[in-house]
Amino acid sequence: MTLICDFCGRRADGEEPPLTWSTAVERGRVRRYCDECSRAYVRSMEAKLDSEWW
Secondary structure (H helix, E strand, C coil): CEEECCCCCCEEECCCCCCCCEEEEECCEEEEECHHHHHHCHHHHHCCCCHHHC
């Protein structure tokens, strides 16, 4: 299975996302973000802003 970052489209192989990726639930939908996007948008994630605001 290939996982895709919901923000930039970066791909990772495996059943589970790498440990450096973030997982969020927005409007009932599970979203996954790669380590680079997670670092760049950590403040927005912690503020619980939907990814549309980033």
